[in-house]
Each structure stands twice: as structure tokens, then as C-alpha cells.
Amino acid sequence: MAAAHPRPPLRILTAVPLCDGHDSAVTTINIELARHGLEVIYLGYHQSAAAIVRAAIQEDVNVVGLSSYNGGHLVFFKAVVDQLKMRGGGDIPVFGGGGGTITPADERVMRRQGTDRIFFAGTPLDDIMAVIQRDYARVAKPDRKFKGDRALARAITLAESGYPRSKLPAPRSTKVAGHPAFVVGVAGPGGAGKSTLIDELTSRFLRKNPAGRIALLANDPSHPGSGGAILGDRVSAIYSQDDRVFFRSLATRGSLTGLSAAAPAAIKILKNSGAFDLILVESVGVGQESDPFRIYGKGPPLVDATLFVLAPHYGGRIQLQKIALLTGADLVALNKCDHPMAHTARAEIQARLDQNGRGQQLHPTTAAQHFDPGVDALYAALASLSSSHLRPPASRPGSGGAA
Amino acid sequence: MSQLGKIADAVDAYNAHVATEVARARTDAAFAAGLRARWARIRETVDWTVSPTGTPLPRLALPQTDDPAVIAEFLLGQGLPGEFPYATAAYREMYLDREVNTGEEPMRLFAGLGLAEDTNARFHYLGTHQKSLRLSTAFDGPTLYGLDSDHEGVLGKVGEGGVAIDTVEDMTRLFAGFDLTRKDASVSMTMNAPAPMILAMFIAAAQRRFGPGCVAKLRGTIQADMLKEVQAQNEVIFPIDASLRFLGDMIEWCVPNMPKWYPVSISGYHIAEAGATPVQQAAFTLSNGFTYAGLLQARGADVNEFGPRLSFFLDCGLDVEYLVLGRVCRRLWAIGMRDVFGAGPKAQILKLHTQTSGRSLIAAEFQNNLTRTAVELMLAYLNYTNSCHSNSADEPFTTPTEKYATLASHAQSIIMEESGVFKHTMNLFGGAPGLLLLEKQVEKAILEVFREMDTLGGVLAAQEQRYQRSKIQEAGHAYEKQIYAGARPIIGLNKYRSGEPMPSVPLARTSPKKQRLQVARLRAFRQKHAKQSPAALQRLENVARAGGNVFAELIDTVEVCSLGQITACLTDVVGKFRPMV
Numbered sequence: 001m002a003a004a005h006p007r008p009p010l011r012i013l014t015a016v017p018l019c020d021g022h023d024s025a026v027t028t029i030n031i032e033l034a035r036h037g038l039e040v041i042y043l044g045y046h047q048s049a050a051a052i053v054r055a056a057i058q059e060d061v062n063v064v065g066l067s068s069y070n071g072g073h074l075v076f077f078k079a080v081v082d083q084l085k086m087r088g089g090g091d092i093p094v095f096g097g098g099g100g101t102i103t104p105a106d107e108r109v110m111r112r113q114g115t116d117r118i119f120f121a122g123t124p125l126d127d128i129m130a131v132i133q134r135d136y137a138r139v140a141k142p143d144r145k146f147k148g149d150r151a152l153a154r155a156i157t158l159a160e161s162g163y164p165r166s167k168l169p170a171p172r173s174t175k176v177a178g179h180p181a182f183v184v185g186v187a188g189p190g191g192a193g194k195s196t197l198i199d200e201l202t203s204r205f206l207r208k209n210p211a212g213r214i215a216l217l218a219n220d221p222s223h224p225g226s227g228g229a230i231l232g233d234r235v236s237a238i239y240s241q242d243d244r245v246f247f248r249s250l251a252t253r254g255s256l257t258g259l260s261a262a263a264p265a266a267i268k269i270l271k272n273s274g275a276f277d278l279i280l281v282e283s284v285g286v287g288q289e290s291d292p293f294r295i296y297g298k299g300p301p302l303v304d305a306t307l308f309v310l311a312p313h314y315g316g317r318i319q320l321q322k323i324a325l326l327t328g329a330d331l332v333a334l335n336k337c338d339h340p341m342a343h344t345a346r347a348e349i350q351a352r353l354d355q356n357g358r359g360q361q362l363h364p365t366t367a368a369q370h371f372d373p374g375v376d377a378l379y380a381a382l383a384s385l386s387s388s389h390l391r392p393p394a395s396r397p398g399s400g401g402a403a
Numbered sequence: 404m405s406q407l408g409k410i411a412d413a414v415d416a417y418n419a420h421v422a423t424e425v426a427r428a429r430t431d432a433a434f435a436a437g438l439r440a441r442w443a444r445i446r447e448t449v450d451w452t453v454s455p456t457g458t459p460l461p462r463l464a465l466p467q468t469d470d471p472a473v474i475a476e477f478l479l480g481q482g483l484p485g486e487f488p489y490a491t492a493a494y495r496e497m498y499l500d501r502e503v504n505t506g507e508e509p510m511r512l513f514a515g516l517g518l519a520e521d522t523n524a525r526f527h528y529l530g531t532h533q534k535s536l537r538l539s540t541a542f543d544g545p546t547l548y549g550l551d552s553d554h555e556g557v558l559g560k561v562g563e564g565g566v567a568i569d570t571v572e573d574m575t576r577l578f579a580g581f582d583l584t585r586k587d588a589s590v591s592m593t594m595n596a597p598a599p600m601i602l603a604m605f606i607a608a609a610q611r612r613f614g615p616g617c618v619a620k621l622r623g624t625i626q627a628d629m630l631k632e633v634q635a636q637n638e639v640i641f642p643i644d645a646s647l648r649f650l651g652d653m654i655e656w657c658v659p660n661m662p663k664w665y666p667v668s669i670s671g672y673h674i675a676e677a678g679a680t681p682v683q684q685a686a687f688t689l690s691n692g693f694t695y696a697g698l699l700q701a702r703g704a705d706v707n708e709f710g711p712r713l714s715f716f717l718d719c720g721l722d723v724e725y726l727v728l729g730r731v732c733r734r735l736w737a738i739g740m741r742d743v744f745g746a747g748p749k750a751q752i753l754k755l756h757t758q759t760s761g762r763s764l765i766a767a768e769f770q771n772n773l774t775r776t777a778v779e780l781m782l783a784y785l786n787y788t789n790s791c792h793s794n795s796a797d798e799p800f801t802t803p804t805e806k807y808a809t810l811a812s813h814a815q816s817i818i819m820e821e822s823g824v825f826k827h828t829m830n831l832f833g834g835a836p837g838l839l840l841l842e843k844q845v846e847k848a849i850l851e852v853f854r855e856m857d858t859l860g861g862v863l864a865a866q867e868q869r870y871q872r873s874k875i876q877e878a879g880h881a882y883e884k885q886i887y888a889g890a891r892p893i894i895g896l897n898k899y900r901s902g903e904p905m906p907s908v909p910l911a912r913t914s915p916k917k918q919r920l921q922v923a924r925l926r927a928f929r930q931k932h933a934k935q936s937p938a939a940l941q942r943l944e945n946v947a948r949a950g951g952n953v954f955a956e957l958i959d960t961v962e963v964c965s966l967g968q969i970t971a972c973l974t975d976v977v978g979k980f981r982p983m984v
Contacts, residue, residue, distance in 0.1 A: 017560075018544070018548075018556050018557055018560065019543075019544025019545050019547065019548050019550065019557055019560045020544055020560075021547075021632075021636050021637030021638050022637075023637060023677075024676075024677045024678050024875075024876070024879045027876050027879070027880075027984075028876075028879060028880050028883050031880060042984065044982050044984070045637050045982070046548060046637065046638075046982075048555065048556045049556050050555070050556065070544050070560070070563060070564040071544075071559075071560065071563030071564045071802075071912070072544070072559035072560035072561075072563045073559075074559065075558060075559025075560075076556075076559050076560070079556065079559075099766065099799060100765070100766030100769075100799030100800040101799070101800055101801075103800055103907075103910065104907075105907070120766075121765060121766045121767065121799065122765070122766070122767050122896055124887050125883070125887055126887075196981065199981075232984045235982055235983075235984050236981050236982055236983065236984070238979050238980075238981055238982070368981070370642055370977065370978025370979070371978060
């Protein structure tokens with residue numbers, strides 16, 4: 001049971017409200033929180049109440065912290081608290097701060113409306129940290145009342161905190177995709193633009209599948225000293241802020257495989273839920289080690305296909321030889337093709353792929369460019385892999401019930 | 404080497420040139436004699452005045468010397484006021500009180516709250532304290548992000564922290580009762596990502612009131628600095644390329660059509676407020692300015708036409724570097740523009756607006772903020788800023804209330820009108836050994852930042868690698884740490900606390916009733932133009948897709964479309980900005 005394991009890190013979602021770009025306080029606080037061993041899921045500035053609530057539920061956080069500096073906090077905090085309740089996250093407390101803009105009189109109103117606490121201007125950072133660690137460190141337990149995304153999110157949280165796999169809840173979606181999810185592992189060196197590329201692929205998925213759902217599992221490293229982490233992938237995932245996207249950030253918590261130790265269980269939970277058409281699993285920045293999606297040895301690989309992403313500055317042909325994933329990957333993308341080195345890189349990587357004799361074609365992409373045709377082509381290749389994987393029509397894995 | 408590397412080299416080359424000329428003044432008798440003769444002529448042209456207490460004073464303070472080396476050092480290293488390299492001042496007379504004063508007071512007070520009519524009332528109130536008509540506008544969050552007041556989830560933000568503007572009709576209400584075509588009228592707007600839409604509304608509203616011929620008479624500034632938004636302030640809608648293109652379209656249209664308008668205000672203020680040190684503020688702001696100059700030149704614009712239309716905006720806090728920051732910036736800008744961009748004199752002058760530091764003001768024992776602002780004002784004027792905004796003491800908790808807005812404006816009058824520091828003699832402080840030393844140190848540090856960015860590939864490449872953002876965040880983090888550790892004394896917060904409870908001051912907030920009124924007006928506007936707006940948006944989309952000048956088209960679009968409709972249309976064409984952490 002959970003108690004047998006060391007206490008898992010406290011997970012917190014931080015954000016700045018809609019129409020507010022003041023992120024200087026929140027970035028300072030994020031760094032401090034991570035330094036104190038917390039896992040910080042940072043959503044960014046200019047975030048709607050709906051996006052904050054969606055993220056809080058999918059990330060199954062202990063608490064939400066909002067930093068508001070340009071007014072409207074009475075309405076905004078209430079909207080977050082109310083929507084949390086409405087969407088099955090009423091147990092997640094919300095605190096906030098706003099320098100001098102939130103007055104003691106405001107605080108009284110906000111507390112009545114359900115905000116848990118306001119930190120006033122001048123509260124020392126150490127005091128803020130102590131209060132958060134003292135008051136919000138609930139240990140996650142299974143909860144039968146949780147439905148939908150929250151149930152999935154809680155199951156993943158339990159997997160992360162070392163709950164025995166046999167006892168993990170296995171939530172099923174009431175709205176089933178109609179076919180098993182296609183699971184793609186996305187790996188590549190840090191800085192290659194994996195997160196941006198995944199977001200661009202997500203935007204294409206949403207456009208082409210008007211009723212489909214996609215799940216994203218973003219693995220990011222924990223800080224080796226404090227055990228904390230800043231999980232910031234959601235900030236730049238602009239197209240993934242959609243109810244049809246289930247986005248979950250996983251800190252590696254000491255795992256050295258490129259994935260959280262809970263990733264296999266999380267993939268299984270998402271896959272078995274029947275809610276998704278596509279699941280993309282992003283590893284931490286990796287390259288030469290090995291294939292993070294295959295190291296779990298015995299059984300079948302964790303994923304149905306792998307996408308390897310690299311950028312033009314990989315350091316020359318010799319380096320390419322060392323990248324194990326270039327041999328095994330089903331899809332290979334060279335991102336940042338607007339870079340001057342991209343031309344040479346394309347030729348070198350294609351030559352490296354040709355050695356494998358598997359007919360792998362390199363996909364040149366520039367994910368930072370909106371509507372990049374290279375990303376369109378990559379998405380088309382991924383979609384065709386997915387449909388050939390599904391052929392002949394497979395029966396739904398283990399699930400019953402849904403229409 | 405990027406442009407920035409060339410600029411750093413040009414400054415080094417200019418400094419070496421000054422050193423050579425100073426040495427020559429010591430050794431070359433004919434050169435020395437020429438300098439002395441020029442010096443004598445300069446001194447002769449300076450006229451004199453008498454202080455109210457009877458002390459005769461020259462109108463311009465010059466080094467009291469006949470030493471040709473000192474003369475050369477001053478003329479070339481600092482420059483007479485209004486002469487290259489403009490360290491002393493952008494213009495000859497600045498704040499002097501002449502019998503016939505043709506200049507305008509440098510005071511410019513920022514206002515924006517509630518709905519257009521509320522801000523309009525504040526403008527009329529503030530106007531009673533000013534000789535000339537200077538209206539500086541703050542917008543609310545939804546407007547700054549290009550959203551309509553009925554966009555999902557924004558209602559609580561409508562009219563908070565600034566005025567809500569959705570349509571050209573709101574813009575008409577905002578400036579009702581003011582003759583914007585007056586010679587001494589000047590409007591400034593703190594507006595960035597949707598600047599093209601908002602300026603188009605301003606033009607359209609002015610044309611409705613004053614006729615089509617009024618456009619050339621409109622005078623003022625719109626901030627429109629997208630680089631600092633990406634680096635610090637985070638109000639960005641479109642991807643960077645598209646944002647810069649829309650900005651370029653607007654500047655290109657304004658240069659010939661609005662000869663009295665500054666279509667961009669290159670701003671360090673928000674960079675400093677987000678955490679940057681004074682040196683970082685100056686380095687990032689200047690390098691952003693040079694980047695705009697480069698982009699405009701690349702579009703085929705003439706530096707001597709657009710150069711004089713670029714203006715600057717800096718923060719002035721209490722750190723020692725602020726004693727000289729404006730002076731150093733003017734000098735570096737002038738050298739870079741002249742020696743790298745080939746600009747003539749008018750395009751070399753950095754025109755500076757300064758605002759006292761909002762970050763330096765705190766809620767605890769907030770009346771101390773009056774003193775902080777007064778000291779910062781003094782520092783700003785010592786740098787001969789061309790215009791200045793003083794913050795209100797109640798700003799840590801609210802949009803300024805009338806009482807504190809008045810005190811802030813009076814602080815400027817006390818320094819400029821009551822005190823004799825600036826009105827009798829130009830350049831009372833320039834050339835002091837301490838200032839020269841500080842200028843040299845600050846300049847050196849700025850050039851180091853330039854060279855660091857140069858090695859990253861220049862401003863845009865550095866920005867993509869989030870160099871500026873991480874430097875600003877690091878500095879902000881260090882500042883907070885200094886406060887908590889007590890290394891940075893903040894009176895009433897970490898030192899000399901009186902334990903006074905949090906003040907209860909009247910807050911300027913927008914009532915839900917007003918917010919609903921704004922939404923009702925917006926919907927009525929959209930309803931009224933429901934037939935014309937799809938075609939107008941289609942024309943805008945066509946121009947945007949064809950690579951035409953979007954700004955020229957926007958002036959028509961705003962007649963029938965709301966801000967949010969236009970933002971959505973352009974987002975469809977160019978995509979959304981992807982934020983950086």
C-alpha cells in the first residue's frame with residue numbers, strides 16, 4: 001500500500017489568470033517550490049479558468065496556486081473554484097497571491113467563495129513554502145466517486161506513488177473510441193522540439209478527428225537533489241488545451257530510463273480506458289542510451305510505434321551512428337529545418353537510415369512554423385501507420401459496454 | 404557577426420576615436436587652437452539669467468576649462484545638448500523656463516479605468532493640471548490580448564487596470580470633448596499586440612469627428628513593441644514573424660501618413676519591471692531598437708525617414724545605475740544609428756519617455772511610495788528624459804485613485820516648477836567625475852551583453868533560445884532573494900517596519916453593472932454591422948494572405964468589426980503565438 005512507500009512528492013498546478021501576463025512572481029515561486037521537492041505543473045500566463053480546471057483534474061494535483069496581478073480576481077478565483085466543483089475536482093484547494101492587488105477585504109470575500117488562502121505582499125518565500133507543505137500534502141487514495149478524466153488521473157497518480165499494479169483502479173470510459181488506441185512513443189535529444197512537434201501533431205489530430213480524443217503523456221526529469229520538478233510542457237502546448245486532449249505530466253522521480261517508472265502502468269490505464277484514439281508518450285531528452293520504449297524487456301513493447309525527433313545540431317555523422325533509436329524508429333523527423341545546417345543534416349540522416357535497410361524516410365519538419373507542410377506530411381505518415389495497425393479491424397481490447 | 408556585434412564594435416571604434424582626438428588636442432597645436440576658438444564661440448552664445456534669489460547663472464553649464472584635451476573630451480565624448488553623441492541631452496534647452504515658452508511640460512500621466520466614458524472623465528480631470536493636452540491611455544486585459552469583452556471568462560477583467568475598448572465607438576467615447584487636432588495635443592497608448600487594430604480604431608474615430616484631413620495632424624505614440632512583449636511582458640497574440648510583419652505594416656503606413664505620430668515606443672519599462680537589472684534593461688531595449696531598425700531597412704524603408712519616428716521608454720528605479728542610464732542609452736543609440744545604419748542627425752536622437760518604477764512601490768506603509776517616486780523622478784530628470792510619468796503611491800493595490808494621481812502629478816511640478824534645479828541652467832550635473840565613471844561602467848556592461856547576444860546569433864536568435872527571458876527571470880529571482888535576505892533594504896518591509904496594518908484606501912474598480920453595459924454595447928455594435936462584417940473580414944483576410952499592408956485595410960475593417968472579430972480573423976491566417984516558459 002501507499003504507506004509502505006516514501007511519501008510521494010506534492011503536486012501543484014501554478015498559473016496566471018486570463019488576460020494577465022505578470023509571470024515574474026510565479027516563476028520565482030515555481031523555482032522555489034521545485035527546490036523544496038514539489039512537482040510543479042506550470043500552465044503559464046493568460047490562462048482561462050476552464051484551462052486551469054482541466055489541467056488540475058488531468059494532473060490530479062494536490063493544490064492549485066494562482067498568481068493574479070491585474071485585477072478581476074474576485075470573479076476569476078470564484079470561476080476556478082466553481083468549475084472545479086462542477087467537474088469533479090471540488091476536493092482540490094485553490095490558493096492565490098497578487099502582491100498588493102488583492103486586499104484583505106477581497107481576501108475575506110474570496111475565502112467565502114471557496115478560495116482556500118491568499119498570500120499577501122511581503123510574505124517571505126520560506127513561509128509560503130512551509131504553509132504549502134504543511135497544508136496541502138494529502139496522500140492520494142483511490143476514490144470511487146471520481147469519474148472521467150479525474151478517475152484516469154487518479155489511477156495514474158496511484159501508479160506514480162507505487163501502488164501495486166494489481167490493485168490499481170482501471171477506469172473505463174463511457175464514451176469509447178470504438179477501436180483500441182494507437183500508442184506512439186516520441187523520443188529525441190533535449191532541445192529538438194519534441195513538445196512543439198507533439199502539439200502540432202495534436203492540432204492536426206483534433207482537426208481530422210472531430211469526435212476523437214487523444215492522450216499525451218509527457219515525461220520530464222525530476223531534479224536529482226531536491227526530488228522536485230518543474231513540468232512546463234503545458235505552457236507551450238497551445239493546441240492541447242482542449243477537452244478532447246488528456247494531458248498528463250510525469251516526473252521521472254529517479255527513474256533513469258527516460259520514462260517515469262509509472263509510465264507503463266499509465267499507458268495501460270489510458271489504453272484500457274477505451275477513451276482514446278491516439279496516445280503519444282514523450283520521453284525525456286534521450287539519444288544514445290537505448291530505446292526507452294523497449295527496455296521493459298520481456299513482454300511486447302510499451303508502444304505500437306516510435307517517432308524519433310532530432311534537430312540539425314546533433315554533432316556530425318559519427319554521432320548519428322551511436323543513436324540506437326535511429327535504427328528502430330518507425331518514424332524519424334528532422335525538426336528545425338529552417339536552421340542553416342538542416343540541408344546537410346537531411347542528407348546525413350537519410351544516409352544513416354538507408355543503412356538500416358528498412359525503407360525509413362526522414363520527415364523534415366519546422367514545428368515552430370505554424371501550418372508547416374512537413375508536419376502535415378509527418379501526421380499523414382503517423383495516421384497511415386495507425387490505420388494499418390488497426391487493420392484487420394480489431395475487436396475492442398477487453399472492454400465491453402460502450403456504443 | 405550579427406548587427407549587434409557591429410554596433411558594439413562601432414562604439415569601441417568611436418571611443419577610440421575620442422581618445423585619439425583628446426591625445427591630438429594635447430600634442431597638435433593647430434588642432435588645439437581650433438578647439439579653443441570653437442569653445443570661445445560656444446561660450447559666447449550662452450546667455451545668462453538670474454535666479455529668484457539673485458544669483459547670475461548661464462543658461463548652459465559647460466566645463467570651466469581652456470584645456471583643449473578637456474574640451475575635446477566633452478564635445479566628442481558627451482556632446483553639447485542636442486549634438487552628437489547626445490549624452491548630455493537630446494535637445495538644446497529641454498526644461499529651461501523661457502519668457503516665451505514654446506516647449507511643453509514633460510509631464511505625461513497614464514490613465515485608464517472602467518469604460519471609455521470613465522477614462523474620458525479622468526482625462527478631463529487630469530487635464531486641469533496640465534498646460535498642454537497630453538492623454539496617456541492604459542487598456543484593460545481583454546483589450547491588451549485582443550479579446551472582446553464578451554469572450555468566455557473575461558468578464559471580471561473588463562475595465563480592470565485600464566479601459567475596455569472593443570469597437571471604434573468606444574474609441575470615440577474615450578476622447579470625446581478633446582480637440583485631438585490641436586497643435587499641443589498628444590495621445591499615447593500603451594498597446595502592443597493589437598496595436599494595429601487599436602490605432603486603426605483611433606484613426607477611424609478621429610476621422611468621424613474631425614474629417615479625413617485630420618490624420619496628418621494626429622500626434623502621439625503607440626507602444627507596439629512586440630519584442631519586449633515576447634521577452635518580458637507576455638502580451639502576444641500572433642507568432643513572432645507575423646507580429647513583426649503587422650508592426651512593420653503599421654510603421655510603414657504611419658511614416659508618410661502621420662508625420663507627427665510615433666508608431667513604436669521601444670520599451671525597457673516592462674523588461675525592468677519583470678526583473679531585469681538596469682544594465683539588462685538598457686541592453687535589451689537598445690538591441691530591440693536596433694532590431695526594428697534592421698527589419699525596417701530590410702523592408703526597404705529609409706533610415707532617415709523612419710529613424711526619427713522611433714521613440715523609447717525606460718523604467719527609472721532607485722538603483723545607482725539610473726543616475727546615468729538615459730544618458731548612456733542616448734549615446735549608444737546615436738553611435739549605432741550613425742555608424743552602422745548610416746542615419747543622419749534627426750535619426751540619431753533617442754527620444755525618451757521615462758516612468759518611475761512600479762516594482763519599487765510596495766503595499767506595506769505605502770505612503771513611503773511618495774518619496775520613492777520623488778527620488779526616481781529626480782533621477783529621470785537628471786537624465787533629461789523628454790517626457791515622464793510619475794506613479795501614484797496607491798498603485799500596489801489599485802488603479803490610481805484621484806487623490807494619489809494628483810499627488811503624483813504635483814510631485815513633477817514641485818521638481819520642475821517649484822525647485823530651481825532644472826529651470827535656470829542646462830547641464831548642471833553632466834561631466835561630474837562620478838557620473839562619468841558610472842557612464843563608462845554602465846556602457847561597458849551594456850556592450851558585454853550586446854556581444855553575448857551576438858555570439859548567440861543576434862537579438863532574434865537569442866530570443867528564440869530564451870536568452871533575454873532567462874536573464875530577466877534570473878535577475879528578478881536575485882532581487883527577491885536580496886529583499887528576503889535583507890541585503891536590499893526596503894523601508895517598511897524589511898527595515899524600519901512600524902507594524903502599521905495594511906491600509907484601507909478607496910479602490911478604483913469596475914462594477915459588474917458597467918461590465919455588463921460594455922458587453923451590451925459590444926453586442927449591439929456587432930448586431931448593427933452583422934451584414935457588413937463578414938465581407939470586411941474577408942477583405943482583411945485576403946490582404947493578410949496576399950502579403951499586402953494589413954494596417955491600411957484595418958482602418959476600414961474597424962468601421963464594422965470588433966477587436967475580437969479581427970483578432971480571430973488574423974489568427975486564422977497566421978496562427979497563434981506559442982509562449983515560452
